Amino acid sequence: MKLAPTEVEHVALLARLGITSSEVERFSEQLGAVLQHMDTLGELRQVEILPTSSATTLKTVMRRDEARPSLPISEVLANAPQSEDGYFRVPVVLEHGAEGATGSEDAS
Amino acid sequence: MKLTELTIAEARRLLAGREISAVELTRAFLERIEAVDSKVKSYLLVTPELALAQAEAADRRRRSDGHSSSPLLGIPLALKDVLCTRGTRTTCGSRILESFVPPFDATVVARLREAGAVFLGKTNMDEFAMGSSTENSAYFPTRNPWDLDRVPGGSSGGSGAAVAADLCVAALGSDTGGSVRLPASFCGLVGIKPTYGRVSRFGLVAYGSSLDQIGPMTKTVADAAVLLEAIAGYDPLDSTSIDQPVPQYRELLSGDLKGLRIGVPKEYFVEGMQAGVAATVRAGIDQLADLGASVGDATLPHTKYAVAAYYIIAPAEASANLARYDGVKYGLSCGGVDIWEHFARTRQTGFGEEVKRRIMLGTYALSAGYYDAYYLQAEKARTLIRSDFERAFEQFDVLVTPTYPTVAFGLGEKADDPLAMYLGDICTLPANIAGIPGIAVPCGLVDGLPVGLQILGRWLDEPTLLRVAHAFEQVSGWNARRPPELVSERK
Numbered sequence: 001m002k003l004a005p006t007e008v009e010h011v012a013l014l015a016r017l018g019i020t021s022s023e024v025e026r027f028s029e030q031l032g033a034v035l036q037h038m039d040t041l042g043e044l045r046q047v048e049i050l051p052t053s054s055a056t057t058l059k060t061v062m063r064r065d066e067a068r069p070s071l072p073i074s075e076v077l078a079n080a081p082q083s084e085d086g087y088f089r090v091p092v093v094l095e096h097g098a099e100g101a102t103g104s105e106d107a108s
Numbered sequence: 109m110k111l112t113e114l115t116i117a118e119a120r121r122l123l124a125g126r127e128i129s130a131v132e133l134t135r136a137f138l139e140r141i142e143a144v145d146s147k148v149k150s151y152l153l154v155t156p157e158l159a160l161a162q163a164e165a166a167d168r169r170r171r172s173d174g175h176s177s178s179p180l181l182g183i184p185l186a187l188k189d190v191l192c193t194r195g196t197r198t199t200c201g202s203r204i205l206e207s208f209v210p211p212f213d214a215t216v217v218a219r220l221r222e223a224g225a226v227f228l229g230k231t232n233m234d235e236f237a238m239g240s241s242t243e244n245s246a247y248f249p250t251r252n253p254w255d256l257d258r259v260p261g262g263s264s265g266g267s268g269a270a271v272a273a274d275l276c277v278a279a280l281g282s283d284t285g286g287s288v289r290l291p292a293s294f295c296g297l298v299g300i301k302p303t304y305g306r307v308s309r310f311g312l313v314a315y316g317s318s319l320d321q322i323g324p325m326t327k328t329v330a331d332a333a334v335l336l337e338a339i340a341g342y343d344p345l346d347s348t349s350i351d352q353p354v355p356q357y358r359e360l361l362s363g364d365l366k367g368l369r370i371g372v373p374k375e376y377f378v379e380g381m382q383a384g385v386a387a388t389v390r391a392g393i394d395q396l397a398d399l400g401a402s403v404g405d406a407t408l409p410h411t412k413y414a415v416a417a418y419y420i421i422a423p424a425e426a427s428a429n430l431a432r433y434d435g436v437k438y439g440l441s442c443g444g445v446d447i448w449e450h451f452a453r454t455r456q457t458g459f460g461e462e463v464k465r466r467i468m469l470g471t472y473a474l475s476a477g478y479y480d481a482y483y484l485q486a487e488k489a490r491t492l493i494r495s496d497f498e499r500a501f502e503q504f505d506v507l508v509t510p511t512y513p514t515v516a517f518g519l520g521e522k523a524d525d526p527l528a529m530y531l532g533d534i535c536t537l538p539a540n541i542a543g544i545p546g547i548a549v550p551c552g553l554v555d556g557l558p559v560g561l562q563i564l565g566r567w568l569d570e571p572t573l574l575r576v577a578h579a580f581e582q583v584s585g586w587n588a589r590r591p592p593e594l595v596s597e598r599k
Binding site for chain 2: 011016019061075076
């Protein structure tokens with residue numbers, strides 16, 4: 001079983017993973033083989049049993065809504081690839097206007 | 109006896125008796141790491157200044173604390189690089205975190221610091237804990253001290269190799285599908301995966317959040333008990349952490365096995381298993397019977413779904429957990445014409461092949477149209493696997509199985525077949541899926557390579573596991589075996 005290249009590309013897009021055409025080919029085969037093994041789970045489709053999402057019996061653990069000290073901003077930004085004025089700097093998320101690259105703040 | 113061959117218990121005695129200092133002990137390890145680790149490659153980062161500062165502090169504290177000292181005061185340990193260590197680089201074996209220096213300690217790390225332990229460094233691992241051989245590290249593979257052309261197991265292979273090669277007294281690893289128990293067995297060590305929730309996951313870089321646990325990797329069961337006791341316990345920072353007191357594990361080791369009911373599930377002696385491994389494990393089970401335990405056949409009929417269930421659930425959880433690696437807050441950052449290109453390039457460049465594979469698998473299994481076919485069925489399998497154990501534990505107190513179908517395989521041997529690599533995890537996965545505890549202990553050698561015996565127990569029944577493992581260790585003597593000398597020249 002192989003996954004279709006379009007499916008592999010779609011999944012890569014969902015996962016925000018850049019992917020080369022040789023990777024598409026390779027993953028298409030490897031993921032297909034792994035998923036084929038998963039077909040044994042198909043036997044459970046007819047089984048009436050509640051799924052378990054966790055190994056724990058704890059449910060909805062809460063804590064009191066009390067403010068506590070947090071990390072200082074300097075420490076939070078210490079690993080930041082790009083930062084400015086106490087913010088993380090990122091490449092443009094949304095373009096403004098139809099005239100092309102306006103206000104672009106790319107991180108190159 | 110060389111200082112680097114000491115167990116926690118032996119080192120503690122010598123430190124308490126002022127026969128050695130923590131600084132001397134630490135220096136001995138740092139020297140040995142310098143001499144030998146180029147062959148084993150167990151460490152990603154050695155931290156000599158930190159270690160010596162901690163050792164000096166431990167010696168000063170012993171002078172004032174005296175007999176009330178924690179059993180880990182001054183003991184040099186290694187930490188798998190999946191554990192956040194404040195101010196010390198933490199990479200998870202990945203290039204995407206090559207420059208990451210955590211601003212906080214994992215809870216287990218904080219507890220060990222408080223106990224006065226010494227941190228020699230961060231050990232190598234499969235990238236983001238995804239793997240069974242440590243070959244998926246983005247940096248280099250670690251080698252098995254028993255045979256340098258073979259894998260140490262994974263994903264905590266660096267920790268396993270470091271303990272087995274006397275490059276630390278003991279180490280911490282993490283176990284999501286077997287990643288403490290498997291390298292423990294490949295390296296001839298004791299390894300524990302605690303009950304899910306027994307040890308806080310705060311600061312453990314998440315892979316499969318419903319499966320992950322941190323566990324000790326040690327030379328003896330007594331050492332594992334000491335380390336487990338130090339790291340276990342309720343943590344308000346981990347909402348899955350169990351709020352029940354931690355038994356004094358190190359006091360609960362003795363006691364005979366009369367009346368203990370051992371079950372041997374046939375499903376774990378898989379077809380294609382290495383014959384010597386099966387025989388060695390069965391011989392170990394016979395030794396347990398000789399100690400007074402009764403042994404019976406058990407069956408866990410839904411074991412056949414474990415690999416499929418795990419390799420849906422874990423990648424699904426990983427696809428969510430690894431979404432945070434976006435080159436914005438920390439780590440590798442590749443940039444792009446817009447944020448979308450930046451994400452794609454950063455993650456393409458920063459993640460290795462296996463990580464990408466699992467993210468893709470998980471994303472696919474959770475995506476619209478496939479969720480019911482894969483993820484939902486995997487969660488049903490989880491319920492069934494768990495109830496298999498519950499039923500078995502009505503009849504038996506512990507279950508004993510092999511840890512892995514073979515001894516350590518050669519480097520590169522399974523590189524081209526991900527599915528073959530996944531199928532080997534059949535013995536260890538179910539305990540993570542069900543959340544029950546497991547301990548691996550060495551039980552023999554096949555072709556000069558260690559074989560591990562796994563003991564599985566009821567939820568929170570680490571005391572019974574430790575007692576059985578300790579009793580076994582006393583008669584089997586396998587913990588005393590060492591790998592061949594590493595310092596001499598090898599081709």
